[in-house]
Amino acid sequence: MNSELLGIIGTYLLTLVLAIPLGGYLARVFKGEKNALDFLAPLERGVFRLSRIDAKRDMTWQQHMVALLTINLVWFLLAMVVLCTQGALPLNPDGNPSMTPDLAFNTAISFLVNCNLQHYSGESGLSYLSQIVVITFLQFVSAATGIAAAVVVINALQTRTTDKLGNFYHYFVKSVTRLLLPGSLVVALLLVFNGTPMTLLGKQQLITVQGDSVAVSRGPVAAMVAIKELGTNGGGFFGANSAHPLENPNYLTNATENIALTIIPMAMIFALGFYLKRRRLSLMIFGVMTIGFLALLAPTVYYELHGNPALRHLGIDQSLGALEGKEMRFGAAASAYWSITNTIISCGSVNSMHDSFMPISGLSQLLGMMTNAFYGGCGVGLLNFFAYLIIAVFVAGLMVGRTPEFLGKKIEAREMKIAVIVTLLHPLLILAGTALAAHTYAGNPTEYAGWLANPGFHGFSEMLYEFTSSAANNGSGFEGLGDNTPFWNISTGVVLLLSRFLPIIGPVAIAGLLARKKYTPEGAGTLPADTATFGVMVLAVIVIIAALAFFPALALGPLAEHFSLY
Secondary structure: OHHHHHHHHHHHHHHHHHHHHHHHHHHHHOHHHHHHHHHHHHHHHHHHHHOHHHHHHHHHHHHHHHHHHHHHHHHHHHHHHHHHHHHHHHOOOOOOOOOOOHHHHHHHHHHHOOOOOOOOOHHHHHHHHHHHHHHHHHHHHHHHHHHHHHHHHHHOOOOOOOOOOOOHHHHHHHHHHHHHHHHHHHHHHHOOOOOOOOOOOOOOOEEOOOOEEEEEEEOOOOHHHHHHHHHHOOEEEOOOHHOOOOOOHHHHHHHHHHHHHHHHHHHHHHHHHHHHHOOHHHHHHHHHHHHHHHHHHHHHHHHHOOHHHHHOOOOOOOOOOOOEOOOOHHHHHHHHHHHHHHHHHHOOOOOOEEEEEEHHHHHHHHHHHOOOOOOOOOHHHHHHHHHHHHHHHHHHHHHHHOOEHHHHHEEHHHHHHHHHHHHHHHHHHHHHHHHHHHHHHHHOOOOOOOOOOOOHHHHHHHHHHHHHHOOOOOOOOOEEEEEHHHHHHHHHHHHHHHHHHHHHHHHHHHHHHHHHOOOOOOOOOOOOOOHHHHHHHHHHHHHHHHHHHHHHHHHHHHHHHHHHHH
């Protein structure tokens, strides 16, 4: 048990050690300063020349959003066409069929919005062409979209008055060429040398030790897994995701993938401090996020290491922890650690089955997605936190009788309205969707019997988890839910769209409005936003909003299930 705990502590510390210099590197890249990968500049100029894009033209926040939404629409249409016709297209050695329109709709949106909610099984649901042209491609561009939007916000927070916030395409392309592509290459090579397949050949026929003949799926796995983690996407090449021995062969690859899924969200926090030359602010943000992360991680590790009390009561040994749904090569602690890192970081990749975790662990996973502000995804984690930050500044300013200001810009009614709408949209989508699903199931449990493998408290948690995962752009699931139906494909697809783009547009709009305002140097009457005291205020705002919004639903699901075990 001690070695298991040392393993997850070492993984976290190594991630942090790598994230700090990466944050400094990203700040230099997006400020246009000299950096180690400047030799890629001719490639970037070639991309802009081919696309006929003037990457030097400054954009307003509205123009940034038009560019972002337009290019995402094109990618969605491309994905729909390929997924609906993949059965007749090349690079399909295993003969996988085309998707139904509702499943293609859900899949295309899911990967477009960096959620990667999978209502299909990877190796049997997609051809190699779809895995490359749709899935892997969207995993790159969706991550770059989130990073570019975050850079727009960071740029807007500088100490000057302007409505010009750089160029979206410039930020977007550099996110791919200077970060995601080289990073994915490193991760993919580590995976390949540890046994992850990278081939276009079809299934391999093997004879097992027992003498049975089996066909083992393979494909261009390593490249897809690298960007699924580094881009905080999470979609697995195989249905079992990173619990699959070919997708995640050993403890080294497990640590590598976990560092990859965590490093960019952490680095973006430090990049903000380097970019704005406000390192204390980035440390405050990092501290709040880390406290939230540890508050969710600690009970999860504790309950998974101590096993199931109901099984212990029956005399079944639980000394190795709660191992149902987990891989022995990772153990309970590493599985618990991954379950929290991927739910606070809107990644959604799994190295174990969340549906089998202890109820309090499931509650922690849900809260990680419900708060949606502790590290978060590539870029968008910072955007989600920014909305809470604006609310905290406004409330704290009123409490102490000072003008609400953030980095020398006054926070007024327009900014507050946008921040509140963005913050309340998240629980609205989750709770309204869950209520609709629960009402539909309760109205005709015989017709919808295939939805839930576990009726009762856990069945409610499965439905709650599905909409929470969708709204948080996470993609993991309680897989006791039968989700490949028109109801789930369409309802979660709508939630995916709304919960991705509105929380991006809102913070970018706030930042754009603040950038236009006159900068006022901080003085004695300014409420400092980079102190530990203000960090406590931000954390309180996050906890209060999450507690008030989600406690009743959590009481009906994981909390009720927890107490039923005793």
